[in-house]
Amino acid sequence: MGIQERKEREKEHRREEILNAAQKVFFEKGLQASTMDEIAEAAELSKGTLYLYFKSKEDLYLAVMTRGMELLQDLFDKAISEADSPLDQIRKVGQAYRTFFNEHRNFFRMFNFFQHPQFHKQVSEDMMAICQSRNQEIWDKVIGIIKRGIDQGFLRNDLDPAECAIMLWSNSYGLMVRMDTQLEYFRENFGVDLEKLIDKSNELLLQSMMTEGVREKMALSNTLNNEQRS
Numbered sequence: 001m002g003i004q005e006r007k008e009r010e011k012e013h014r015r016e017e018i019l020n021a022a023q024k025v026f027f028e029k030g031l032q033a034s035t036m037d038e039i040a041e042a043a044e045l046s047k048g049t050l051y052l053y054f055k056s057k058e059d060l061y062l063a064v065m066t067r068g069m070e071l072l073q074d075l076f077d078k079a080i081s082e083a084d085s086p087l088d089q090i091r092k093v094g095q096a097y098r099t100f101f102n103e104h105r106n107f108f109r110m111f112n113f114f115q116h117p118q119f120h121k122q123v124s125e126d127m128m129a130i131c132q133s134r135n136q137e138i139w140d141k142v143i144g145i146i147k148r149g150i151d152q153g154f155l156r157n158d159l160d161p162a163e164c165a166i167m168l169w170s171n172s173y174g175l176m177v178r179m180d181t182q183l184e185y186f187r188e189n190f191g192v193d194l195e196k197l198i199d200k201s202n203e204l205l206l207q208s209m210m211t212e213g214v215r216e217k218m219a220l221s222n223t224l225n226n227e228q229r230s
Contacts, residue, residue: 086146101179142168
């Protein structure tokens, strides 16, 4: 190994150490309450060293958040590979999103950064571009599935794939935010289990996007299955 290659490996190792420390602090305290001093202490480095790698606390926050995006993208890729038809892929992607919510709750909460534009001005253009690129890759996967569903006759051809993706995401995201903060409230006051509701609402949305022929085939299949069980 040459000197330059060793230096690059050391630099990458140091960057990962900083990200590990920052992830721990951000998970415990969130963006606003965390400080670069605390992250430097957790990483056992000087604050000046942190700024050699990241221009601001917000840049470091986004760098950690991209780890969550990579996890979500991996879950989506796995879900897509395990299903044959676009309809099943859409369903499995929805289930994968919920798996991400259940198993990586802190990363899910970090995504709220995009809901607070006042923090964006502290982020460098380079880091924002990296984050937006990762985010776009995820959107493109979902939009691509919906487009295939339209092209193959599973979904109505008068639909816009991007609009459908946004509707499905908004439904899941909105309910998961409520699950994160008000799960017991809705169960106790309305007798509604949000964990079951998210499946039901996603399926209703998906059925509204299906062609009439596909809906009829699905209804016939459900009838036959019910008769066999009875």
